[in-house]
Amino acid sequence: MSGERHKPNDLLKHLPEYGVVICRACSFAVQPQALASHLLKHRIYRNERQQLLDRLSRLALREPEDVPTPASDSPPLRHLPLYNGYVCLASQCSHSCVSQKRMFQHWSEAHDEHDSKKVSARSATLQTFFRGNKIRYFQVNGSIGAATSESETSVRGSTRLQASGKERLKSPSTSGDDGDPLGDLTSPILDVQALRYFRHYTLSPYLIPHRGERESEQFWADTIVEEAYKHQFLMHGILGIGATHSATVALTRDDFQLHRKAATQYQSAGMASYLEALKQPDTTNSTALIAFSRFIGIQRAMSQMVEESYGITAITESDSLSRVFEMFSMFRGTIDLQMNLQHLLPPGSDFMLRDMDIAGLQQSDDLETIERDMLNSTYVPPLLFNSIDALPRRLSEHSVLTDSQEYHAVTQATATLLASAARSYAADSLYGLWNGLDTFTHSVPDHFVRMLEAQHTAALVMFAHWCPLLSRLETHYVCLQDQTRRLLDIVKRNLSPEIATLITDIEQTI
Structure with missing residues (x-):
């Protein structure tokens, strides 16, 4: 179910020429700041994990944006999946992506070409070191399945298709x-x-x-x-x-x-x-x-x-926008259910929440609790903190809030989101990141939830400001990779250009 426990020395592969370490089990590079949690994910505990982190700290590891791109005629890198994709043929451009839709979007944004028939790109074999919001494809000289690897290669995804005569999933x-x-x-x-x-x-x-x-x-x-x-x-x-x-x-x-x-x-x-x-x-x-x-x-x-x-x-923008409320409801429903069933769980269950976490979720809209959370507000990027804090005023200036009930709901949601951000950015564990995320979805007032379901502009802008907290989980879960970008794209498409400026700043924090 959770896979075998990996030997620490066999799990990671260092590529010094690029300044990255590849997780052989997951087939992607791990960001330096995520190494501790990633090792824990693979059941490398305590002394073993610390010893490995000590060795890793002596390596010259680069942040994703500083990792050099291999030459386009380079052979495929071992341990990384291969993808069928496309390379842009515009002059002085080599943008790569794995879907026609993303290539069309690239031409529209980068080359001001909105006619899909005039888009020029060629097929290519691609790889990427990182996933999630740090994904950056590069071309390699190889065909799908041709890369040599001591483990496996994969196509169109992140899991492994087993080689060496072992049976893989069949139709x-x-x-x-x-x-x-x-x-x-x-x-x-x-x-x-x-x-x-x-x-x-x-x-x-x-x-x-x-x-x-x-x-x-x-x-x-x-x-x-x-x-x-x-x-x-x-x-x-x-x-x-x-x-x-x-x-x-x-x-x-x-x-x-x-x-x-x-x-x-x-x-x-x-x-x-x-x-x-x-x-x-x-x-x-x-x-x-x-x-x-x-x-x-x-x-x-x-x-x-x-x-x-x-x-x-989605067929229509309205259908697409419904995914925003669906995502919010998914997170809200999951933590609500876990809290409601606490008294029915067997003793010692891993699903049991700590008393302090339950109290925090139940009282996160209490002023005294919020004041305690604000002690951790210094961990929140100032750009994000200030943007959230100013939302009630800025939304009122744009005449988005039409009555006192809406204003009150947004004001409460703002205070809750500030507390959520403080908990998230102060967290030093995956569990803490979830606690920060859940604080907002569980504790916002019911009227705000109804506003979001009705696709109210103010609620959508507030939801966009919650997305940076979601992005902090992307590197930990396959299902969340690039979800933040998808959700923000949906929200932006459904806002007027004037209102969309309210979420421009927060994109820099993701």
């Missing part, structure tokens, strides 16, 4: 079954295809939706899987994650459609029985309910990511 259409190759996904639940998705999940530790050191990978590897055998909706959640991520690494569009269809069916089957169980939570299903809420959230986030890569976009 169900090759099984020889007649009719719908997916079959009945509810009975029996662990058919051959389901077992493949289950195996895909268990071999991909970066798909586990744990929230830091208080939730051990062993808990997700043992307890949660045991719960999945007791509760069919949770097994559907695991299979949905496996199918969705399989779609992100599909070699053909047919395979992509097949995995995507399976993921949708697993999600639908799991959601129906999950909602039934949610009506009567008890000590026997509380752990499974919390785990499933995590699975369904990351499956939806990954679905948006893969839909974008294949050019499957």
